[in-house]
Amino acid sequence: MVDEKILTRYQEIPGYTGTIDEYVDHGGYQALVQALKHMQPAEVIDAVKRSGLRGRGGAGFPCGVKWSFIPKDSTKPKYLVVNGDESEPGTFKDRMLIEEEPHQILEGVILASYAIGCHQAFLYCRGEFVRGAEVLRRALDEAYARGYVGRNILGSGFDLDVVLHRGAGAYICGEETGLLESLEGKRGQPRPKPPFPAISGLYACPTVVNNVETLSNIPHILLRGAEWYTSIGPPKSTGPRLFSVSGHVVRPGNFELPMSVTLRQLIFEHAGGIPNGRRLKAVIPGGSSAPVLTEQHLDVTMDFDSLAAAGSMGGSGAVIVMDDTTCMVRVGEIVSRFYHHESCGQCTQCREGTAWLHKVLHRIEHGQGRKEDLDLLLDMCDNMKGKTICVLSDAAAMPIESYLKHFREEFERHVRERACPFGGD
Amino acid sequence: MISEATQKRCAELVKRYPEKRSALIPILHEVQAEVGHLSPEAVEWVAGYFGLSPADVMSVASFYDMLSLEPVGKHLIYVCQNLTCTLLGAERLIRHLESKLGVRTGETTPDGKITLKRMECLASCGTAPSIQVDGVYHHQVTPEKLDALLDELRRD
Numbered sequence: 001m002v003d004e005k006i007l008t009r010y011q012e013i014p015g016y017t018g019t020i021d022e023y024v025d026h027g028g029y030q031a032l033v034q035a036l037k038h039m040q041p042a043e044v045i046d047a048v049k050r051s052g053l054r055g056r057g058g059a060g061f062p063c064g065v066k067w068s069f070i071p072k073d074s075t076k077p078k079y080l081v082v083n084g085d086e087s088e089p090g091t092f093k094d095r096m097l098i099e100e101e102p103h104q105i106l107e108g109v110i111l112a113s114y115a116i117g118c119h120q121a122f123l124y125c126r127g128e129f130v131r132g133a134e135v136l137r138r139a140l141d142e143a144y145a146r147g148y149v150g151r152n153i154l155g156s157g158f159d160l161d162v163v164l165h166r167g168a169g170a171y172i173c174g175e176e177t178g179l180l181e182s183l184e185g186k187r188g189q190p191r192p193k194p195p196f197p198a199i200s201g202l203y204a205c206p207t208v209v210n211n212v213e214t215l216s217n218i219p220h221i222l223l224r225g226a227e228w229y230t231s232i233g234p235p236k237s238t239g240p241r242l243f244s245v246s247g248h249v250v251r252p253g254n255f256e257l258p259m260s261v262t263l264r265q266l267i268f269e270h271a272g273g274i275p276n277g278r279r280l281k282a283v284i285p286g287g288s289s290a291p292v293l294t295e296q297h298l299d300v301t302m303d304f305d306s307l308a309a310a311g312s313m314g315g316s317g318a319v320i321v322m323d324d325t326t327c328m329v330r331v332g333e334i335v336s337r338f339y340h341h342e343s344c345g346q347c348t349q350c351r352e353g354t355a356w357l358h359k360v361l362h363r364i365e366h367g368q369g370r371k372e373d374l375d376l377l378l379d380m381c382d383n384m385k386g387k388t389i390c391v392l393s394d395a396a397a398m399p400i401e402s403y404l405k406h407f408r409e410e411f412e413r414h415v416r417e418r419a420c421p422f423g424g425d
Numbered sequence: 426m427i428s429e430a431t432q433k434r435c436a437e438l439v440k441r442y443p444e445k446r447s448a449l450i451p452i453l454h455e456v457q458a459e460v461g462h463l464s465p466e467a468v469e470w471v472a473g474y475f476g477l478s479p480a481d482v483m484s485v486a487s488f489y490d491m492l493s494l495e496p497v498g499k500h501l502i503y504v505c506q507n508l509t510c511t512l513l514g515a516e517r518l519i520r521h522l523e524s525k526l527g528v529r530t531g532e533t534t535p536d537g538k539i540t541l542k543r544m545e546c547l548a549s550c551g552t553a554p555s556i557q558v559d560g561v562y563h564h565q566v567t568p569e570k571l572d573a574l575l576d577e578l579r580r581d
Contacts, residue, residue: 089507089509091550092548127454127491128548129548163442168490169491170490185448187488188489244551246551288546320512338508
């Protein structure tokens with residue numbers, strides 16, 4: 001296992017504060033200098049394709065392939081939009097990258113823009129990230145002042161304007177077309193696809209939307225080569241990944257590791273195990289939208305495909321650990337409340353489904369559940385999946401189905417005893 | 426009704442985008458910062474600025490958690506109520522705040538000083554339970570830390 005830190009290497013340097021001078025002193029912007037001098041845009045796309053880098057926002061789509069969908073012959077402007085709207089419950093790694101490594105993100109933005117032929121890029125920063133937006137603003141000012149952004153970057157003839165845009169608090173704006181609507185000054189309601197953003201995105205122009213962590217990988221891939229990158233982690237889930245581990249663990253935090261790490265290693269070695277002598281009960285391995293796993297799954301490796309094969313997903317890399325004091329009905333109530341609040345309301349299945357999931361889970365947790373409610377929940381989940389414009393509806397249904405699958409007896413007990421056996425909180 | 430300084434910032438925001446409407450949410454942030462909330466007059470002003478109907482502006486403003494059509498207190502406390510924070514005691518913090526402030530979540534103290542709000546995941550789960558006060562994170566919050574914080578806010 002490779003222990004070298006890549007995405008978090010700068011912040012491990014004593015006294016590092018993330019200014020442009022420090023970043024440059026430690027090798028920052030070297031990838032940009034090299035690429036602008038020696039690489040054609042198509043070569044940059046090719047290197048990223050060969051690296052196998054998959055999107056770190058949730059879907060795990062190959063980044064270089066996404067870039068290659070941008071039509072070369074389009075006469076319309078092309079746009080790069082950075083998804084810094086991190087809001088998948090349990091995830092806090094993009095906020096760290098924004099606050100600690102802003103220039104690494106910017107270097108990735110400039111390289112991606114060069115690759116796809118974009119001359120105006122937008123950094124969509126989650127509204128609640130007040131400090132993050134200040135850090136990005138300062139980094140952007142520094143990059144403009146040094147000629148890494150702006151006209152004729154480093155004498156290459158390549159022009160790029162980067163605009164910092166603050167969101168205003170809506171989970172659905174993390175969905176890429178919801179984000180584009182929001183960036184156009186509208187309600188963040190996802191668009192039907194196709195057309196995909198690569199053909200018709202921001203202002204109906206070809207657009208790439210990339211996550212903050214995804215773009216942070218780009219400078220390293222170009223500087224050290226696709227072959228080096230593919231040597232990290234399993235063949236189909238290459239490169240380092242930031243795992244946000246939280247909940248009932250001794251050392252919560254962000255851990256940068258290859259995706260060959262197992263769930264067991266992540267929880268018990270890196271995050272220090274379960275505190276207070278408690279036992280592990282359940283773990284959500286990829287943000288609250290991911291189906292839950294249990295002790296029997298602990299040896300799964302944390303790559304996209306293995307987690308899918310185990311019945312869950314890698315999602316945003318957020319690992320939420322729950323010990324044996326946790327009530328899974330209460331977890332369902334909290335998770336469904338979240339999706340109900342965040343449903344944009346366009347699609348009936350999602351708008352109504354999330355509301356009813358929450359209502360039924362709330363009544364089971366509070367001692368008013370009925371025997372039929374368990375199958376009612378499963379029936380609702382079935383009607384919510386694969387039927388809507390975006391996957392928020394699926395993301396609300398999948399976890400609830402998984403709680404029922406693994407902990408059905410606990411739901412039954414709530415109904416039978418007309419109370420939460422854990423005493424609620 | 427909107428100050429010249431804010432209007433100047435609005436003009437700069439509009440210049441950043443290929444299409445004017447993209448500046449709508451940033452300008453709603455600016456106007457809210459000046460007025461305190463998006464009052465009917467503030468919404469009307471923004472609508473006029475963009476040549477949109479007030480209903481169109483309201484439909485956008487009402488979609489986003491950080492934009493408020495209702496008056497809010499001088500200080501804003503967001504308590505994360507999502508999964509990790511609840512696992513680590515967020516409901517206890519909410520009960521503590523409600524009893525200390527004498528308001529329910531979603532309400533403002535009668536002196537107009539503090540608004541208490543439940544929020545969804547604030548992306549600070551590694552230091553749960555987490556709250557944000559006027560945009561600043563507070564980590565691993567306890568009732569004792571809340572008391573000190575409330576004293577500070579009340580003095581202001």
